Amino acid sequence: MGWLTKILKGSSYKGHSHQKYGHDRTWDEPRDSVEEDVDIAIALSLSELDQKGKSVIDSDEQPTKVQSDDDEKPAKVQSDDDEKPAKFQYEEDEQSAEVQLEEDEQLAKALQESLNMGSPPRDDNGSIFQPFPFFMPAGYSRICAGCKLEIGHGRYLSCMGTVWHPECFRCRACNLPITDYEYSMSGNHPYHKSCYKEQHHPRCDVCKNFIPTNSNGLIEYRAHPFWLQKYCPSHERDRTPRCCSCERMEPRDARYLLLDDGRKLCLECLDSAIMDTHECQPLYLEIQDFYEGLNMKVKQQVPMLLVERQALNEAMEGEKNGHHHMPETRGLCLSEEQTVTTILRRPKIGAGYRMIDMVTEPHRLIRRCEVTAILVLYGLPRLLTGSILAHEMMHAWLRLNGYPNLSPEVEEGICQVLAHMWLDAEMYSTSGSDVASSSASSSSSSSSSSASSKKGKRSDFEKKLGDFFKHQIESDSSTAYGEGFRIGNKAVLKYGLRRTLDHIRMTGSFPF
DSSP states (O other): OHHHHHHHHHHTOOSOOOEEETTTEEEOSOOOOHHHHHHHHHHHHHHHHHHHHHHHHHHHHHHHHTOOSTTHHHHHHHHHHHHHHHHHHHHHHHHHHHHHHHHHHHHHHHHHHHHHHTSOOOSOSSOSEEEOOSSOOTTOOEEOTTTOOEEOSSEEEEETTEEEOTTTOBOTTTOOBOOSSOOEEETTEEEOHHHHHHHHSOBOTTTOSBOOBOTTSOBOOEEOTTTOOEEOGGGGTTTOOBBTTTOOBOOTTSOOEEOTTSOEEOHHHHTTEEOSHHHHHHHHHHHHHHHHHTTOOOOSOOOEEEEOHHHHHHHHHHOSSOOOOSSOOOEEEEOSOOEEEEEEEOOEEETTTEEEOOEEEEEEOOOSSSOOEEEEESSEEHHHHHHHHHHHHHHHHHHHTTOOOOOHHHHHHHHHHHHHHHHHHHHHSOTTOOEEEEEETTEEEEEEOOOOTTOSSOOHHHHHHHHHHHHHHHHOOSIIIIIHHHHHHHHHHHHOHHHHHHHHHHHSSOOO
16 A cells, blocks of 8 residues: 555645656656546556566566476476466456556545545535635735734635625624624624614614514604604504693603593603693783783783683683684683683692592683683693793783784784794793793883793703794694794784784784
8 A cells, every 4th residue: 555655645745746656757746636646646556566467477487498408398397387376476466456456446536535525615505604715826815804914724704895704794783793694784884683773773762662664665654743753653543642742652661641631741741731720820920921021911801710621622612703723722712701610729640640639610701801711721831831821812912902803814823923922932031030032023022020830940851842832833734823823923023013913903914
């Protein structure tokens, strides 16, 4: 098995190999493959066997040639006797050589297969790792895009148009290596698919789950136009409650307060909510001062009552005149005599986040002038309650000052302008000051206002809430309240409040 030694010895060299081949000839060329080593080794083995067979025959024939004639017979016998074994030996060696050749070929084949099995693995199993080439051109190197170091022999990643060490290709979010077959990209940065979904797939602000895709495979959700609260479309159909003040949907991980009339109030709005008639009186006085500062003092004493939803709806049914903002009315300026149930004492928060122990009493309204009372829905934040009062107070002022029956667009529009002006005054007034400023183009004034319930340093949420109530007025889509406000506000900004009111008295419409 000298040829096997030559294979193992020869295949371990790099570059030139110096080994004996045939009759003292030296093979001095580089061999590029293991197959060539095997072929040469087999040739060496056959050469050795051939030389061995020839040496046996020559040694047996030589003595017969030097024998004398007398000894010819014996010599022939000897020669015959020796020739048989020599001949047999030759045939035996020839058979042995054939067997040996067959064994050599089988062994060489097995050795080649074992060498093939040891070759680098191919990327045919879905793995993102790729083997480094078995033979590399001289001077060739790969640089990892992560650590900027050379990639030697071993596994590497080819992605994003470059190559990486497996441990250098990491998720932008969790900074752990990405070993999955698939990954996500955002801003030219790789992410685990799960990390990308966690960071970039929108979650529902109500149920806190990932917003599902629609039938077309697209992410579809709803969003509040002001608060930008994102939620699944299904929550518009599953009766998820909204706050009766800010309109935000109730999240699954939060609790809204349940009022006696079925409305729900979020805790942020509850913080400045006005719950009974007595608690609302300071704010009502502030609104009166606001009108006096605009030279629009309401001289008659008009009662103001806080009521539940049911009482407000019943009073609205008994009112012959007036315009009401559907789907829900939150304030009403009455002109008829009625008996209205008002809230005397604010309720308490009981078990299950429900309002309990509310004290009410019936109040008989007597008509002494064109206006019998102003009703406001209870349980709303101070800024919203104040804007409703400012709106209803303008209804009262118009009726008490002899304005004719106006169209809904003009009457509701100018009332919304006054509510918006009051919110402006509240939002831009100095914190802790009792000065409420109001301006409308050339007509502007200011007046001192008494400290009302819940007034003081406003939280960031209450400031945001004031902006939301202004946004509601500005973006109202109804003809009377929305379009009426936009036309009326444009007229007031152009001509001033007093000239606009004079034009309404004379023509029943806004000036252009």
